[in-house]
Amino acid sequence: MSDTTKFVLSEKQIPDAWTNVVPYLPTPPPPPLHPGTHQPLGPQDLAPIFPMALIEQEVSTQPEIDIPGEVLDIYRLWRPTPLFRARRLEQALGTPAHIYYKYEGVSPAGSRKPNTAVPQAYYNKKAGMRRISTETGAGQWGSALALACRLFGLDCTVYMVKVSYQQKPYRRSLMRAWGAEVYASPSEHTQAGHKMLAADPDSAGSLGMAISEAVEDAATHADTNYSLGSVLNHVLLHQSVIGIEAQKQMALTGERPEVVIGCFGGGSNFGGIALPYAIETLKGGPKTRLLAVEPLACPSLTKGVYAYDFGDTAQMTPLLRMYTLGHDFMPPGIHAGGLRYHGAAPLLSHMLAEGLIEARAVPQVPVFEAAVLFARCEGILPAPEAAHAIRAAIDEALAAREEGRARTILFCLSGHGHFDLGSYDTFFDGKLLDYEHPAEAIARAMQTLPRV
Amino acid sequence: MSDTTKFVLSEKQIPDAWTNVVPYLPTPPPPPLHPGTHQPLGPQDLAPIFPMALIEQEVSTQPEIDIPGEVLDIYRLWRPTPLFRARRLEQALGTPAHIYYKYEGVSPAGSRKPNTAVPQAYYNKKAGMRRISTETGAGQWGSALALACRLFGLDCTVYMVKVSYQQKPYRRSLMRAWGAEVYASPSEHTQAGHKMLAADPDSAGSLGMAISEAVEDAATHADTNYSLGSVLNHVLLHQSVIGIEAQKQMALTGERPEVVIGCFGGGSNFGGIALPYAIETLKGGPKTRLLAVEPLACPSLTKGVYAYDFGDTAQMTPLLRMYTLGHDFMPPGIHAGGLRYHGAAPLLSHMLAEGLIEARAVPQVPVFEAAVLFARCEGILPAPEAAHAIRAAIDEALAAREEGRARTILFCLSGHGHFDLGSYDTFFDGKLLDYEHPAEAIARAMQTLPRV
Numbered sequence: 001m002s003d004t005t006k007f008v009l010s011e012k013q014i015p016d017a018w019t020n021v022v023p024y025l026p027t028p029p030p031p032p033l034h035p036g037t038h039q040p041l042g043p044q045d046l047a048p049i050f051p052m053a054l055i056e057q058e059v060s061t062q063p064e065i066d067i068p069g070e071v072l073d074i075y076r077l078w079r080p081t082p083l084f085r086a087r088r089l090e091q092a093l094g095t096p097a098h099i100y101y102k103y104e105g106v107s108p109a110g111s112r113k114p115n116t117a118v119p120q121a122y123y124n125k126k127a128g129m130r131r132i133s134t135e136t137g138a139g140q141w142g143s144a145l146a147l148a149c150r151l152f153g154l155d156c157t158v159y160m161v162k163v164s165y166q167q168k169p170y171r172r173s174l175m176r177a178w179g180a181e182v183y184a185s186p187s188e189h190t191q192a193g194h195k196m197l198a199a200d201p202d203s204a205g206s207l208g209m210a211i212s213e214a215v216e217d218a219a220t221h222a223d224t225n226y227s228l229g230s231v232l233n234h235v236l237l238h239q240s241v242i243g244i245e246a247q248k249q250m251a252l253t254g255e256r257p258e259v260v261i262g263c264f265g266g267g268s269n270f271g272g273i274a275l276p277y278a279i280e281t282l283k284g285g286p287k288t289r290l291l292a293v294e295p296l297a298c299p300s301l302t303k304g305v306y307a308y309d310f311g312d313t314a315q316m317t318p319l320l321r322m323y324t325l326g327h328d329f330m331p332p333g334i335h336a337g338g339l340r341y342h343g344a345a346p347l348l349s350h351m352l353a354e355g356l357i358e359a360r361a362v363p364q365v366p367v368f369e370a371a372v373l374f375a376r377c378e379g380i381l382p383a384p385e386a387a388h389a390i391r392a393a394i395d396e397a398l399a400a401r402e403e404g405r406a407r408t409i410l411f412c413l414s415g416h417g418h419f420d421l422g423s424y425d426t427f428f429d430g431k432l433l434d435y436e437h438p439a440e441a442i443a444r445a446m447q448t449l450p451r452v
Numbered sequence: 453m454s455d456t457t458k459f460v461l462s463e464k465q466i467p468d469a470w471t472n473v474v475p476y477l478p479t480p481p482p483p484p485l486h487p488g489t490h491q492p493l494g495p496q497d498l499a500p501i502f503p504m505a506l507i508e509q510e511v512s513t514q515p516e517i518d519i520p521g522e523v524l525d526i527y528r529l530w531r532p533t534p535l536f537r538a539r540r541l542e543q544a545l546g547t548p549a550h551i552y553y554k555y556e557g558v559s560p561a562g563s564r565k566p567n568t569a570v571p572q573a574y575y576n577k578k579a580g581m582r583r584i585s586t587e588t589g590a591g592q593w594g595s596a597l598a599l600a601c602r603l604f605g606l607d608c609t610v611y612m613v614k615v616s617y618q619q620k621p622y623r624r625s626l627m628r629a630w631g632a633e634v635y636a637s638p639s640e641h642t643q644a645g646h647k648m649l650a651a652d653p654d655s656a657g658s659l660g661m662a663i664s665e666a667v668e669d670a671a672t673h674a675d676t677n678y679s680l681g682s683v684l685n686h687v688l689l690h691q692s693v694i695g696i697e698a699q700k701q702m703a704l705t706g707e708r709p710e711v712v713i714g715c716f717g718g719g720s721n722f723g724g725i726a727l728p729y730a731i732e733t734l735k736g737g738p739k740t741r742l743l744a745v746e747p748l749a750c751p752s753l754t755k756g757v758y759a760y761d762f763g764d765t766a767q768m769t770p771l772l773r774m775y776t777l778g779h780d781f782m783p784p785g786i787h788a789g790g791l792r793y794h795g796a797a798p799l800l801s802h803m804l805a806e807g808l809i810e811a812r813a814v815p816q817v818p819v820f821e822a823a824v825l826f827a828r829c830e831g832i833l834p835a836p837e838a839a840h841a842i843r844a845a846i847d848e849a850l851a852a853r854e855e856g857r858a859r860t861i862l863f864c865l866s867g868h869g870h871f872d873l874g875s876y877d878t879f880f881d882g883k884l885l886d887y888e889h890p891a892e893a894i895a896r897a898m899q900t901l902p903r904v
Binding site: 011 | 630
C-alpha cells in the first residue's frame with residue numbers, strides 16, 4: 001500500500017461546463033433588491049458594473065453553462081488540481097476515518113481564487129472593457145484578479161484594506177508583479193473613500209469600505225467594470241470546477257464522502273466543493289452532509305440573522321437576503337483575513353435556511369493547531385482560511401474514532417500558507433488570541449439592518 | 453490551437469531510478485581529498501557525517517540507482533511535475549523559438565529542493581539517525597530538509613545565515629512550522645560559531661560559515677548526521693528526476709531541445725535538468741547544448757579557477773576540485789540567495805573543463821526584468837534563482853529571432869517566488885543594484901586557495 005495517495009485526472013477531464021444548483025432547489029432563492037426602490041433587481045440595474053454574460057449567469061436557471069475555450073486554456077495552467085488521501089494524518093489521529101482533500105493551492109496565485117478571476121476577466125474583455133476594479137482584504141482575491149487581468153490584457157485596480165496594505169506588503173507586491181494598480185482603502189481616489197477619510201483620517205479600512213470604493217470606481221468609468229471574488233451566484237458557479245473534479249477523483253478512490261467540508265467567508269470556496277454534491281442529492285442521488293466552517297470571530301452563518309442587508313459599508317450595493325452580522329459589523333483582526341465578511345452568499349444562505357447545508361464556527365487557536373498538525377503529516381502548509389476546513393475534518397475524524405466507525409471525509413484545501421507565515425509565527429509565539437464571537441458588537445451592528 | 457500547453461505524466465511515469473552521468477564520462481572526475489593528508493578521500497572519512505547509503509551513491513559508477521518505495525511515496529505528493537510550453541512568452545518576444553519549461557515550484561516547499569531532501573532524510577532514518585543538521589542561506593534548502601525530516605520523524609537543526617535569519621523571517625517560520633530548530637549563524641551552539649563571533653560579534657554570517665557549524669554539529673553528535681543541499685554527487689543524482697521526467701514530456705511535444713538551461717548556484721538544479729541529456733549525448737545520442745546560468749555577482753564558473761578548494765569558510769570540509777572564487781569570497785547581497793556560493797559541484801566543474809557543458813553569467817536587473825515579463829505572460833511568479841534560467845532562455849529566443857531560425861529551448865523553473873516578494877519590491881522601486889563581478893574581491897579570495 002502506498003503511503004501517499006494522489007488521485008489525478010488527465011487534462012481532458014477538466015470540466016467543460018460549470019454546474020448550477022439553482023434549477024434543482026425545491027424553492028428559488030429570494031432575489032436581490034434595488035437599494036433605493038426595494039424592488040427585485042433587473043439585469044439593467046447591474047449593467048453599469050458587470051458585463052451581460054456574467055449578469056446572465058448571475059440569474060441563470062440553466063443546469064450547466066459551458067466554459068469558454070479561452071478560459072479552459074488558462075485553467076490548464078494549474079487544473080485539474082490533485083486530490084489526496086491524508087493517510088499520515090489519519091495515522092496521527094488514530095482514526096478509522098478516511099480523509100481526502102482537494103488541493104487548490106497549485107494555481108499561480110496559490111489559491112482557488114483564479115477559478116473565477118479568469119472567467120470574469122474573460123467576459124469583461126469580451127464586453128470591450130479596458131479595466132476592472134475590485135477590493136481585496138488580505139490580498140488573495142486581488143492577486144488572483146491581477147493575474148487574470150494581465151493574461152487577458154486588461155488593467156486592474158485593487159482597493160486593498162489599509163491595515164492589510166500596511167501589514168501584508170507581500171501580497172501587494174504580488175499584485176504589482178502582475179501589473180495591477182493597488183490603493184490602500186479608504187483612499188482619496190473615490191468619493192466614498194474621501195468621505196470615510198474625512199470622518200476618520202486614521203481609518204484602518206474594512207472589506208465593506210473597499211467594496212464601496214471599487215464599485216464607485218466602476219460605476220463612474222464607462223471603460224471599467226467591477227469584479228467580486230465571492231458571494232454572488234456567478235462566482236459560486238465558476239468555483240463548481242472544484243467539486244466536479246473532486247467527484248471524478250472520489251470515483252477513482254472507490255469511496256464516496258459522507259461529509260464534504262469547506263471553509264466559509266463569502267461562500268464561494270464552500271460552494272465550489274459542496275454544490276456539485278448538493279446537485280447529486282437533489283437529483284435523487286445519495287445524501288451527503290455539506291459542512292461550512294466559519295471563524296467564531298465572524299460567525300455570520302451560526303450567529304447572524306437571515307435578512308436583507310447591504311453587501312458593503314457605504315450601502316451602495318443591492319440588498320441581498322443573507323445570513324448577516326450587519327453591514328457595520330467590524331470583525332476582530334483574525335488571521336484568516338479571507339473569512340472576515342459580515343454576510344454570506346445569498347444562495348448558500350437560502351440553502352442553510354432550507355436545511356440543505358450545515359454550518360459550524362471554530363475558534364482560531366484550534367484552527368492553527370490543526371494547520372500545524374496537517375503540515376507536519378501531509379507536508380503542505382495550509383492558508384489559515386483553509387485550516388478552518390482542516391479543523392472540522394479532524395474533528396469529524398476524531399468523532400469517528402470515538403464511535404469506532406469508519407467514515408469518508410472530503411475537504412477543500414483552498415490555498416497554501418506561504419503568504420501567511422507571519423500568522424504562523426504569532427501562533428508559535430503563543431500570541432494568537434481566541435476571539436469569542438463578539439456578541440455585543442453583533443447586536444450593535446444588527447441595528448443597522450435595512451427595513452425591507 | 454490551445455494557448456496554454458501543459459504536458460503531464462501519469463503517476464506511474466515518475467522515474468523509479470535516478471540516473472548517474474559518471475560511468476558515461478570520457479574521463480573520471482578528480483576525487484575529493486582529505487583536508488589534512490591531501491590523499492583521496494575514503495568512504496570511512498565521510499562516515500561520521502553521512503550514512504553509508506549516501507556515501508555509496510557519492511562514489512557510485514552505476515548508471516542507475518533504484519529509488520526506494522518510501523521515497524517514491526513522498527515524491528508522489530508533487531511529482532510528476534508539469535512541463536509547459538510558454539506560448540504567451542514566445543508571442544511577447546516575437547520569436548520563432550519554442551520555449552518549454554519544467555516547473556518544480558509545485559512541491560510543498562515551493563522549490564525542487566525536496567527531490568534530494570526526501571531521500572537524504574530517508575537514508576539517514578534507515579541508518580538509525582535521530583537528527584540531521586544542515587545550513588541554509590535564504591532558506592529554501594533548510595525548509596525542504598525540515599519538511600523531509602518531519603515526514604520521516606527525524607529532528608532537524610538548521611544553521612541559517614544570520615542576515616537571512618533577520619531579513620527573511622518567513623522562511624524561518626516555514627521551517628518552524630515543519631518542526632525544525634533554527635539558529636542564526638554564526639551561533640554559540642558550535643565551536644566554529646563561537647570562534648567567528650569572538651572574532652566579529654556583529655558578523656552577518658555566510659553560507660561557508662553556516663556549513664562549518666552544521667558539519668561540526670553532526671561530527672560531534674553520534675546520533676546526528678549532516679546533509680548538504682547541492683554540490684555533491686548524490687545530490688545531483690537525486691535531482692536527475694527532473695531531467696528524466698522532462699525527457700518523457702518533451703517526447704510528448706514531438707520536439708527535442710536544442711539547448712537545456714538551468715540556473716547555477718551549487719549546481720544541483722542545473723545538473724537535475726541537464727545531466728539526463730548529457731547521458732543521452734554521451735551514449736551516442738544527439739548533441740544538446742547544456743547551459744548553466746550564474747549571477748554576475750558570484751561568477752564561479754565564468755570567472756573562477758578550476759582548483760582544489762574547501763567547501764566552507766572554516767576549512768573543515770574535504771578539498772573539492774571545482775571552479776571556485778576562493779572559500780573566503782563573500783558575494784554581494786544579491787537577491788538570488790540560493791546562487792551565492794563560492795564554489796561549484798565538482799562533477800559539473802569537471803564537465804565544464806571537458807567542454808561538455810557551457811556557462812554564462814548574467815546581471816540581476818535583467819534577470820528581474822525577465823522574471824516580471826515571464827510572470828505577466830505565463831502567470832507563474834518565479835523565484836529570483838529560477839529567473840536566471842528565464843533570462844538566458846529569453847536571450848536564446850531573441851537570438852533565434854535575430855537569426856530568423858526556429859529553435860527549441862527547455863529550461864527548469866526551479867521554484868516559485870512567493871517567498872521573494874521583498875526582492876520584487878526592491879526591483880519595482882528601482883533600487884536593485886547590478887553588481888559587476890567584484891574582480892578585486894575575487895583576486896583577494898583566490899589567494900586563500902590551499903596548495904595541493
